[in-house]
Amino acid sequence: MRHFLSPTDFSLEEWDKLLDLAEAIKNNPEKYAHVCDGKKIATLFYEASTRTRLSFEAAMLSLGGSVLGFHSAESSSVSKGESVSDTIRVISCFADICAMRHPKEGAPMVAASKSKIPVINAGDGGHQHPSQTLTDLFTIRSLKGRLDHLTIGLCGDLKFGRTVHSLINALTRYEGIRFVLISPEALRVPSYIRREVLEQKNIPFKEVENLDEVMPELDILYMTRIQKERFFNEEEYIRLKDSYILDAAKMKLAKEDMLVLHPLPRVNEIAVEVDDDPRAAYFKQVQYGMYARMALIMTLLGLEDAVC
Numbered sequence: 001m002r003h004f005l006s007p008t009d010f011s012l013e014e015w016d017k018l019l020d021l022a023e024a025i026k027n028n029p030e031k032y033a034h035v036c037d038g039k040k041i042a043t044l045f046y047e048a049s050t051r052t053r054l055s056f057e058a059a060m061l062s063l064g065g066s067v068l069g070f071h072s073a074e075s076s077s078v079s080k081g082e083s084v085s086d087t088i089r090v091i092s093c094f095a096d097i098c099a100m101r102h103p104k105e106g107a108p109m110v111a112a113s114k115s116k117i118p119v120i121n122a123g124d125g126g127h128q129h130p131s132q133t134l135t136d137l138f139t140i141r142s143l144k145g146r147l148d149h150l151t152i153g154l155c156g157d158l159k160f161g162r163t164v165h166s167l168i169n170a171l172t173r174y175e176g177i178r179f180v181l182i183s184p185e186a187l188r189v190p191s192y193i194r195r196e197v198l199e200q201k202n203i204p205f206k207e208v209e210n211l212d213e214v215m216p217e218l219d220i221l222y223m224t225r226i227q228k229e230r231f232f233n234e235e236e237y238i239r240l241k242d243s244y245i246l247d248a249a250k251m252k253l254a255k256e257d258m259l260v261l262h263p264l265p266r267v268n269e270i271a272v273e274v275d276d277d278p279r280a281a282y283f284k285q286v287q288y289g290m291y292a293r294m295a296l297i298m299t300l301l302g303l304e305d306a307v308c
């Protein structure tokens with residue numbers, strides 16, 4: 001049995017296979033409409049979500065399966081004091097696979113250690129969010145035609161942004177990747193990622209505070225929300241919340257084929273006027289996310305070769 005807790009749980013070959021499957025599903029979704037007939041996914045969300053939970057549910061429904069679960073800690077037995085380990089043992093009796101989001105780093109890993117069904121980490125605190133990364137890579141590959149030889153700007157909250165941490169982990173496995181890390185001093189990428197991922201693998205990167213000056217070099221600009229819920233101090237959040245606002249004037253500085261991605265939800269960091277720019281790919285990214293999750297569910301259930 002496989003779990004999906006971090007991008008590195010799958011080898012590069014397995015990632016490429018997952019992305020190929022997502023592509024095949026995108027090109028012919030009807031062919032996959034009954035692959036998961038009779039299967040159930042449990043979505044266990046202890047933290048707020050719109051896209052990720054509904055994307056997992058839409059993915060399972062599109063494969064012919066069904067869904068159950070809860071969308072807040074208050075509406076589950078956690079409010080009575082139940083542990084994640086006990087909850088997953090119970091859910092293992094009802095469902096074939098589960099996607100879990102939790103405010104505590106490592107909670108899905110604890111669940112996986114007790115689970116009888118595959119566990120997908122749908123975001124654990126400020127740590128990782130690997131299914132968003134699958135979405136991001138699928139979007140980049142579909143729209144750019146490659147995952148190698150790219151300069152990727154990551155902008156905003158690089159400290160608490162779990163999507164950023166997983167994306168860096170995954171992209172460093174491709175050749176010719178260079179990162180431009182754009183953030184205020186207080187929200188720089190955690191030192192364990194700088195040391196253990198970027199420096200150890202000799203990945204070229206630079207850390208800057210100014211977005212305008214690096215815009216012309218980027219192939220991808222990955223914007224992120226300042227993660228309000230992870231701040232200890234509200235004043236600090238207020239000081240940093242509008243550090244970056246991508247608008248039409250800034251887009252003029254970018255390459256004609258640069259892509260703007262964002263895991264969403266956005267707050268202020270991308271002006272609505274950018275939505276009409278053909279380089280804005282964040283709503284397409286949502287659609288790609290469903291196909292990516294369909295491929296992930298099939299693979300974790302051992303059904304990746306069910307449709308020829």
Ligand code: NCD
Nearest residue numbers: 051052123163225263264265
């Ligand atoms: C992200 C998350 O939850 O980490 N959202 C998502 O899953 N699409 C990003 C965010 O909340 O800022």
